[in-house]
Amino acid sequence: MIMELMIALTVGAAMFGTGLYGALSQTNLVMIIMGVELVLAAALVNLVAFWRYLHPEEPAAQMFVLIIMAVMAVEMTVGFGIAIARFRSRGSVEMEEASELKG
Amino acid sequence: MTVQLIFLAFFGAAAVWFGIVVFRTHSMVRSALALLFSQTAVGLMFLVMQAEFLGVLQIMMMATEMSVMAIFMVMFMMDPGGMGAMEMTHQKRLSLWSGGVGLVAAVAVIWLADWGPTVPDIPGAAEQAADLGRELLGRSMFIFQSAGLTILTAMVAATMVAIAPIEESSK
Amino acid sequence: MSFLALTLLAPLLSGLAILVLRRASEVLALMGAALGLIGAIGLVSAASGSPVQAVLPGLPTMPLLLIATPLAAVLSLVVATVAGFVLTYAAGYMAKDPEKARFFGTMLLFVAAMQALVLAGDWVMLLAAWEMIGFASYLLIGFWHGRAGVASAATRAFLYTRTADLGLYLGAFLLIGTAGTSEISATLATTGTPALIAGLLLLVAAMGKSAQVPLQNWLQRAMAGPTPVSALLHSATLVAAGAILLIRVTPMLPDGALFVVGIVGGVTTVVTGLIALAERDLKRLLAASTSSQYGLMLVAIGAGAPVAALLHLIAHAAIKSSLFLGAGVFQHDRESTELQTLAGAGRARPGIFAGFALSALALAGIPPLAAFFSKDAILAAAMESPAAPWLLPFALAGSVLTGAYMGRALKVLWAGEAGPARASIPLMGLGMGVLVVLSTVLGFGFGTLEEMLGVEIEKPSWIVPVMGLAVGLGGLALGWIFAPVRLLGPLSGPAQNGFAVAGGMDGLVLRPAMAVAAACERLEKRLYNAVLALGRANLSLGHFARRADGEGIDAAIFGFVRRTIATGARARRLQSGFIHRELALTAIGIALIVAVLLATLIFS
Numbered sequence: 001m002i003m004e005l006m007i008a009l010t011v012g013a014a015m016f017g018t019g020l021y022g023a024l025s026q027t028n029l030v031m032i033i034m035g036v037e038l039v040l041a042a043a044l045v046n047l048v049a050f051w052r053y054l055h056p057e058e059p060a061a062q063m064f065v066l067i068i069m070a071v072m073a074v075e076m077t078v079g080f081g082i083a084i085a086r087f088r089s090r091g092s093v094e095m096e097e098a099s100e101l102k103g
Numbered sequence: 104m105t106v107q108l109i110f111l112a113f114f115g116a117a118a119v120w121f122g123i124v125v126f127r128t129h130s131m132v133r134s135a136l137a138l139l140f141s142q143t144a145v146g147l148m149f150l151v152m153q154a155e156f157l158g159v160l161q162i163m164m165m166a167t168e169m170s171v172m173a174i175f176m177v178m179f180m181m182d183p184g185g186m187g188a189m190e191m192t193h194q195k196r197l198s199l200w201s202g203g204v205g206l207v208a209a210v211a212v213i214w215l216a217d218w219g220p221t222v223p224d225i226p227g228a229a230e231q232a233a234d235l236g237r238e239l240l241g242r243s244m245f246i247f248q249s250a251g252l253t254i255l256t257a258m259v260a261a262t263m264v265a266i267a268p269i270e271e272s273s274k
Numbered sequence: 275m276s277f278l279a280l281t282l283l284a285p286l287l288s289g290l291a292i293l294v295l296r297r298a299s300e301v302l303a304l305m306g307a308a309l310g311l312i313g314a315i316g317l318v319s320a321a322s323g324s325p326v327q328a329v330l331p332g333l334p335t336m337p338l339l340l341i342a343t344p345l346a347a348v349l350s351l352v353v354a355t356v357a358g359f360v361l362t363y364a365a366g367y368m369a370k371d372p373e374k375a376r377f378f379g380t381m382l383l384f385v386a387a388m389q390a391l392v393l394a395g396d397w398v399m400l401l402a403a404w405e406m407i408g409f410a411s412y413l414l415i416g417f418w419h420g421r422a423g424v425a426s427a428a429t430r431a432f433l434y435t436r437t438a439d440l441g442l443y444l445g446a447f448l449l450i451g452t453a454g455t456s457e458i459s460a461t462l463a464t465t466g467t468p469a470l471i472a473g474l475l476l477l478v479a480a481m482g483k484s485a486q487v488p489l490q491n492w493l494q495r496a497m498a499g500p501t502p503v504s505a506l507l508h509s510a511t512l513v514a515a516g517a518i519l520l521i522r523v524t525p526m527l528p529d530g531a532l533f534v535v536g537i538v539g540g541v542t543t544v545v546t547g548l549i550a551l552a553e554r555d556l557k558r559l560l561a562a563s564t565s566s567q568y569g570l571m572l573v574a575i576g577a578g579a580p581v582a583a584l585l586h587l588i589a590h591a592a593i594k595s596s597l598f599l600g601a602g603v604f605q606h607d608r609e610s611t612e613l614q615t616l617a618g619a620g621r622a623r624p625g626i627f628a629g630f631a632l633s634a635l636a637l638a639g640i641p642p643l644a645a646f647f648s649k650d651a652i653l654a655a656a657m658e659s660p661a662a663p664w665l666l667p668f669a670l671a672g673s674v675l676t677g678a679y680m681g682r683a684l685k686v687l688w689a690g691e692a693g694p695a696r697a698s699i700p701l702m703g704l705g706m707g708v709l710v711v712l713s714t715v716l717g718f719g720f721g722t723l724e725e726m727l728g729v730e731i732e733k734p735s736w737i738v739p740v741m742g743l744a745v746g747l748g749g750l751a752l753g754w755i756f757a758p759v760r761l762l763g764p765l766s767g768p769a770q771n772g773f774a775v776a777g778g779m780d781g782l783v784l785r786p787a788m789a790v791a792a793a794c795e796r797l798e799k800r801l802y803n804a805v806l807a808l809g810r811a812n813l814s815l816g817h818f819a820r821r822a823d824g825e826g827i828d829a830a831i832f833g834f835v836r837r838t839i840a841t842g843a844r845a846r847r848l849q850s851g852f853i854h855r856e857l858a859l860t861a862i863g864i865a866l867i868v869a870v871l872l873a874t875l876i877f878s
Contacts, residue, residue: 008148010213011148018202020201024198024202024854024858025126026126026192030180037138044149045145048152048154053221056226062235063235063246070254074254076168077257077258080175084264084265102850205865
């Protein structure tokens, strides 16, 4: 039983839970994006921990981390672009009012 | 090992704590900054776990991103300073339960699974970077290329979405 | 062969021509009758050698046959002669009638049908001609159908004879069935029970057509038609059809049938003689007299001497038609045929009255006039027949009554105011005159007639002519001197009513028939309602099926549809459009998938 691994994984789990809570409970789009960032960060933590404590000889794990970071960046970019467009057309980015796709 | 353990625990707690703060504070700027600190803590955890390249990358990227996010926060939020006491959440119970269930499930898996023996030998930082580079330009070239393409597409898409439409009537 | 065609076709074609052209009807009629007469004379001369035959296509196994045996040729000549002179008379009688084209056309069609009947060689032809003369009689009796009572008289005549015709149909079918062929001469070889039954059935038909008791009433009512019709149809030809049928069929009739024939004839003679005596209308008197004379002919057939009946038929044809023609002249004068109105009409027209008187005396049996010989032949036959105790009294009583009513008629016509002198009508006088002459001289021709027919009538013993003369003169005297009420005594009341027994035909036949008809109608109404109810039940079944389909099946299907739509509507609520909901669902979905994956991993 590798204690460091356990702690790191537990941290990742906690961050995942927090991020999930935030993504589901926030009304503002930007806050939702922040929640998703937290979830992705938790995934990163898990990955690095697995790499460090179980397979340090495998650089593909680090590759995975890079890709996730790229995904985080891209997601934020597109998300903020949409937020701008929405703000311009509606005047706010509150998700409570965004029910156009209803039905 | 114990040093690593202590630092890991400390930075981990910091990351979790700041993550919670993100959603508990009323001020938007503070929430953005809390996220920044949380991500930085994660980067530091990487450094503790001897993944130097990744740690540095994380800190640099997240710093920039969170700053940008803070700016967007101020642009788009109703109450950026958080002076008003408005409730900004919805479906709180569902979210709490989801988060809780997710946490408990993950923890259960973590603590009940057998992860195997430790591998003590870690390649050095330079060696890690070189291996990563070779991996990047070797086996994972295709992944990297498509990632690059995806980033380009996203940039173009975001720009296009964000550009204001030309008003026809004001000619 | 050509004479045969001429006899039949001349009246037929001229009748059709008159009905189509509707002009120059007298000329065409007389032409047709004259040609028919020439044809008949030719037939008689041709048939005296061997019978003239013609075969026409008919039913598949029963071709139509026309045979001119000597008997048929003689009868055909009688028909043609009487028809010719009655039509001459009618040219004068109907001169002022606006519808005389219809009259002459129908008369000629009747003559053609009667010739076909007389010359028929097979049962099918005979049946067809029988029906045709009945129909023509109906048309002619009802000629003045605008007058009251005429239409019902014509219908009554038609129905009486038509009902009796059932006997002819059944008898003919029976004979055709037993003999296997429809040729009359072949079927006359039948013997035994079929012959008896067929004979009785044919007697029924003859009773209808020849106005024998109990079917005699129609003839008296038929007097509502024009007088030429009465002269031709109801004295000489149509009513003769019954007697002609029986004369032809006599070789086949067994003794029992002959006896019944004789009894029927005898009863008719007496009953209708009494009716004639009590009558108050001249034409009806003459009609009852016709029934009575045909009764005598049936007596002769029943006595087994059909030749005597034939001779009497020929004599009677000439006599009765001339009597009717005379009555028609008097009717023209006084506009009525009631004896009271006609009193003394004879004085105003001595010529016509002389002819009338001659014919009346001939009918009563005074020698050397025609009916003397034939009546003697009948009395002789009655005396020598096995049923003499029955037949002879009937024949004698009939002869007495003949004299009585003729005497009465003569008295009424002579005794009374003469009235103004009238102009003579030449055509009517000519027609009647020739027939009167015939009625006078025919007696002398009977000898050659018997030779032609190949039968020999025995000279009767001296008592027969004495008896005949006695009853004839006695009857005449009685009729001249005494009023009929005194003669008949207690019978005069029933006689005037036509001896209606037990309510007569009205009570016995008419009312039960109408009751049956009403019952049938009620039954039919009930059947109709039953069918309607069946239809309604079907309809309600259909309605029920439709309702079941609509409410049951359709409801189930549409209910299913509605429930599906409702389920969809409820499922739609998942699509709230809110991102947080979508996210929540995504999280839950992912959790489920991971759980399933882990479960398969753990438990596999």
